[in-house]
Amino acid sequence: MQTPSYLTPEALSTFIRTALAEDVGDGDHSAQAAIPAEARNRAHLLVKDAGVLAGVELAHLIFREVDPELQVEQLLADGARVQYGDIAFTVEGRSRSILTAERLVLNCMQRMSGIATHTAHLTTLLSGTKARLLDTRKTTPNFRLCEKWAVLIGGGVNHRYGLFDMIILKDNHVDYAGGIRQAVKATQAYLASTGRQLPIEVETRTLAEVQEALEVGGISRIMLDNMAPPMLREAVALVAGRLPLEASGGITEETIADVAATGVDFISVGALTHSTKSLDMSLKAY
Structure with missing residues (x-):
């Protein structure tokens, strides 16, 4: 490791x-x-x-x-x-x-x-797919270092460590900014003005938002939030490999294999660190 x-x-x-x-x-x-x-x-x-x-x-x-x-x-x-x-x-x-x-x-x-x-257990449920298991920021205050380290030891992948090393424009960011296009354009302007180079991920809730994220460009990953497997498969087909896709939201031991089978690249599970x-x-x- x-x-x-x-x-x-x-x-x-x-x-x-x-x-x-x-x-x-x-x-x-x-x-x-x-x-x-x-x-x-x-x-x-x-x-x-x-x-x-x-x-x-x-x-x-x-x-x-x-x-x-x-x-x-x-x-x-x-x-x-x-x-x-x-x-x-x-x-x-x-x-x-x-x-x-x-x-x-x-x-x-x-x-x-x-x-x-x-x-390690959830990782075994992804066998036969390309999906990789991600943690989240749903960690114990002041214990994140140990919790994310433990995810790596168990065979998972660390998502961003904190708010400082990656930009994720989640639903509230998008809503406050007035939409995906506005949120992404404002973020790109902010990065240019501050001289920072940070990857941008955008959370989407519908296929229309997935399409909007593709059209605006300049992002590194699309998050598919709380989408059922049929919609996830549609999103995978729509994106067609142009960007990595991360499934997120309410994914459990019972559902993770079905989510992985849709063809997404990553699956983030907050329960790895908040409910273990x-x-x-x-x-x-x-």
Whole structure:
């Protein structure tokens, strides 16, 4: 997997430090009260669910941030298929440090593994089609980095990371601007005046809007929003390969295969990140 642009050392460090500040505050008083400062111990990450493992690489960074002397032995990598009873890694060092890092490691890995598992499952339902699975911006505030990373680990594709790296003219943009043509022309003028080069995607709700998007030109992708498979097939025929097409809106495990079979290039599913069950895991002393 190619490292995405948002996974910079600075971004990861900022995330980890902010998350630790939220949890630890002025000290892990439970560990400091109960455990001698010189005590050393070990623990392992016990998987208690079946799925796709994600967050191991992040766990290394969290342990290192809490205590650079903690020693982690990795037994399973991100993307590994896991079952109940599998051990992802062991960690050894100061007991207090292991306890301080424990909850952040588990929170991240459980959530990320749930997302990776859901992504991998939906991806299998696209087999035999050209459609690729996209995530969305429907993420947990301040946890987007981990959630989008988990989608990649599960075999999905990241859509834009935020509002800054791609333009999507959705229904409200189009309605506020007075139509697709007006929205696209204003966007092109804005990009020219600011010297930015950003891809433009336009959301469409009808075949007439698809035709309008084709006619105005200067866009890189058309989104087909809340269209049933028969209309999606019509849109695919209308566009005839001139632009990539993304199906979006209310797509579920039960409907995704039918949507993919219409010939669209991408399918975006917000539920990958906003409605996924975490995998059960524990960090157990041994």
